[in-house]
Amino acid sequence: MAVVWSILAQALHIALILAAAPLLTGVVRWMKARMMGRRGPHVLQPLRDLLKLLRKRPVLAENASAISLAAPYLAAGAAVAAAALVPSFARGMAFAPLADLILVAGLLAVGRVAMALAGMDVGTPFGGLGAAREMSFAALAEPALVVAALSLAILAGTTNLDAIAGSFRDGALGLRVSLGLALVALLAVAIAENARIPVDNPSTHLELTMVHEAMILEASGRHLALWDYAAQMRLLLWLSLLAAVFLPLGQAPAGSAPHWWVVGLAAWLVKIGGLALGLAAFESAIAKMRVFRVPEFLGAALLLGLLGAVLLFVSTGLA
Amino acid sequence: MLTALALLVGLLAALGVAALPLARFPSGARTVHGAVAVAGLGLVAGGIGGLLNGPAVMELPFGPPWGPARLALDPLSSWFLLPLGLSVACAGLYAFGGVHGRVAPRELVPWPLFIAGMALTLLAADGFTLLLGFEAMSLASWALVAHDHARAENREAARIYLGFAGYGGLALVLAFGVLAGGAGDVAFAVLREAPPEGLRALAVMLLVLAGAGSKAGLAPLHVWLPLAHPAAPSHVSAVMSGAMTKVALYVLARFLFDLMGPAQPIWMGAPLIALGAASAVIGALRANLEEDSKVLLACSTIENVGLIAIGMGLAVAFRGADLPALAALAAGAALLHTLNHAVFKTLLFLAAGEVLHGALSRQLDRLGGLIHRMPWTAWAALTGAMAAAALPPLSGFASEWLLLQALLAAWRIGDIAFQMGAAAVTALAALAAALAAAAMVRFWGLVFLGRPRTPRAAGAEESGGAVRWALAVPAGLCVVLGLVPGLLLDLAEPALRVMVGTSAPRAGWDAIGAAEGGARYWPLAVALLLAAAVGLAVWVVRRRAPAGVMRGPAWDCGFIAAPPHFPFGDPAAQPSAAGFGQPLRRMLGQGLLSARERVTMPAPGATSPAVLDSGFRDPALAFLEGALPRWRDAAAARAERLRDLSIRQCLGLAFGAVVLMLALLAWMGAR
Secondary structure (H helix, E strand, O other): OHHHHHHHHHHHHHHHHHHHHHHHHHHHHHHHHHHOOOOOOOOOHHHHHHHHHHHOOOEEEOOOOHHHHHHHHHHHHHHHHHHHHOOOOEOOOOOHHHOEHHHHHHHHHHHHHHHHHHHHHOOOHHHHHHHHHHHHHHHHHHHHHHHHHHHHHHHHOOOEHHHHHHHHHOOOOOOOHHHHHHHHHHHHHHHHHOOOOOOOOOOOOOOOOOOHHHHOOOOOHHHHHHHHHHHHHHHHHHHHHHHHHHOOOOOEOOOOOHHHHHHHHHHHHHHHHHHHHHHHHHHHHOOOOOHHHHHHHHHHHHHHHHHHHHHHHHHHHHO | OHHHHHHHHHHHHHHHHHHHHHOOOOOHHHHHHHHHHHHHHHHHHHHHHHHHHOOEEEEOOOOOOOOOOEEEEOHHHHHHHHHHHHHHHHHHHHHHHHOOOOOOHHHHOHHHHHHHHHHHHHHEOEHHHHHHHHHHHHHHHHHHHOOOOOOHHHHHHHHHHHHHHHHHHHHHHHHHHHHHOOOOOOEHHHHHHOOOOHHHHHHHHHHHHHHHHHHHOOOOOOOOHHHHHHHOOHHHHHHHHHHHHHHHHHHHHHHHHHHOOOOOOHHHHHHHHHHHHHHHHHHHHHHHHOOEHHHHHHHHHHHHHHHHHHHHHHHHHHHHOOOHHHHHHHHHHHHHHHHHHHHHHHHHHHHHHHHHHHHOOOEHHHOOOHHHHOHHHHHHHHHHHHHHOOOOOOHHHHHHHHHHHHHHOHHHOOOHHHHHHHHHHHHHHHHHHHHHHHHHHHHHHHHHOOOOOOHHHHOOOOOOOHHHHHHHHHHHHHHHHHHOHHHHHHHOHHHHHHHHOOOOOOOOOOOEEOOOOOOEEOHHHHHHHHHHHHHHHHHHHHHHOOOOOEEEOOOOOOOOOOOOOOOOOOHHHOOOHHHHHHHHHHHHHHHHOOOEEEEEOOOOOOOOOOEEEEEOOOHHHHHHHHHHHHHHHHHHHHHHHHHHOOHHHHHHHHHHHHHHHHHHHHHHHHO
16 A cells, blocks of 8 residues: 555656646746835746747757757756655655655756757857856855765765655754754755856846856747746755755655645645745845856855764764 | 686787788788777676686796796676776777778787786786786887877877886885885785785885876876877777776775785775875866867866775775775775776777867867767767766766765764865765766867867768777667666675675665665666656657747857858857866866966057967976976986095995895894
């Protein structure tokens, strides 16, 4: 029976994230608009945009290769595969043993590389510029992510997300300074990976410091829809990951019956909504930084992550 | 099995001699390369047989004056035969397909000798035979590096390489001397009986690090590698990067895990971990700044050798801390990455060679758009580059996942200084892996994507036949080896027993695991999940979107249209190699590689152009060219004063030297 429940939970989870990804982006945009005193577009607007883009025939550059045709599918697929591994409302889903934090980082890297190659495919200056910057930022974000994973792995004994969420949910660990530092590091990585303010501006095409939008400048039609969807899925994945690791309250435990899922689902919605509100407020309150300040931003995240690990060593050394 | 392998080494050496007359015939070069490819397959078969059958020993009927030369096939050497054989087989096949007509003997004769030297090093069971193989490998590869000696930079590369090889060999001789002590017997079986301790162990380790580490390309002795590897013909570069560095790592592993005994302390691993981390970061960063495809790949080799060295150092430390399961995890990561790197680096060098052959350039700024003209090469190189960028489910990810898991468990060694160091190394390893991904995107994107930057690139042509297979086979291996890392670890189990005394934590044939109950990685399941997700995307889009695409001109950001004599647009209006490396040069290069970037603006109103001056300098190379010659001159000036000594002082000097040597002998005999 437990196997059936786990498969059912996994299927529900995948359906949930597939539907929630465009919605989340719509909610964040709407919240930002309200905070800035505008009425803002409808929450469903990103979904409508996707459907509209799907109906349009893409225009490719004359010298575009098969990379331009294949990369959007690979990027969207990698984002969905990664998001399918991050627990949302319940633990112990069918893919739980696969849900390794480093594997999730690897799948995100697949999407990033696909996007960088698509940016370079036509040989326009903007695409190459965006690709170079994206890969460089990732080179600094990855160590910060792994160092944050180090603190989590020391406390939970594994890098499996499901197991980390489980051991934090059971509350044996309590509040720790190291966890707080790892949280700050992961938040910074999440902002950089999702190309949000202050690292990049998600709502403009015409800014000299743009990174993410520069790579998909040539994309149109269904390809653009897939790129947008991959970006929306990545945002959901990161918020879901932060919620699963640092706010495990309310998550249905492994092997639990479906009525717990309702509680878990409500808790997940509240958590994602809260994180979205936080993101919108943060983005409204802060200005975008210069491109060459980003290394300092991510370097600070790396140092905080290292500090968290070192504090753990010191505290376990004294105990 | 061992007899057959010994015979194979002998045949390779004979082939080297026979290549001299064969080079006169039009089909002679093809014969030699074909035979080498078959010999590579034989080495792979020998390695697998050695892993499955268990150890064997034999004494050769000849050898040094004091005893016979000994060969042995134990699991550790068997495992290292696999990367050697795979690399040699692919490179031999590539050369077989790519060569037409006669080849100069100086390019043909050392090639089988080079491979025979590497195989002899792996099979050696005493210090003499090992050094014989190691030096044959060094000398033969030096001859191949110097094959195109008409060009000054190749002569320079060969000279620096010879210097490093000479000092490296000297360090290994001294390492054997210190290990053997006064008795002087260098058979491995004898050396194992008396493992060194304390200062002597430290001396052996530092000497081996200097000797084998310089050949493997560990920082700060990596300077020769980006100069020498690209200077050789492409198939030789592939074997030098893919296999020769691995043979050097084998010598390192043979000393650290076998000859020096299992009872070494934790800190024995520390220098190796530190040097490995430094190599990984410097190599990966340089790979992002170099503008020559083969130099870039050689720098990426430094990075991967650094990662393997981290794994080996961790295994030594874990073994010293009595954590056998974790030691096996780290050693397994090192062995697996050895094999994976050999395959994808061989593939990438062969692809770079094919690009050089087809588009006549190694400069990234003279290539571009080759995916249209050379599709086989492009897709094979993409597979290799993505494996090198550690993307799941390809081979590089599996071994780097294991390495990261070993690093994430390094805190279990209780010493707080070690824990802090390991945390820093974890960050550096992740930085190196991400930098490698950036370097591979830059390499593949600039060479194969975009528009042609020169007419040569626009008219590039691809070879057919064996060359395609020589690229397709390692590309397929990058996928297959990535899907079955559990099977490979099972195969490596006897080698892990030799290294750390236990086998790696087993997670089934289709998975690798960090520890009992720890994180696991199922590459097959991940590949299926990824395929299903991509399939879902394709299915949804197919259902809703209109088929086909329209083609139109790319939006060129408002540049003035290129003049008609630029049929592919203005080459300057697409990213250049220096431009693509600019963010990382500014972020990390200024600190680590003393990179510079200066814009000289003309005076207001002047019509002269602004000049951007950028570049970098490896600090180790700066030391080699700056401080080291200064010290040498100073020492020479000191030594010159000896000429003015009186006869009494001269005699006193000779007498003092004799007394000192006798005292040293007495001291070593007493221990």
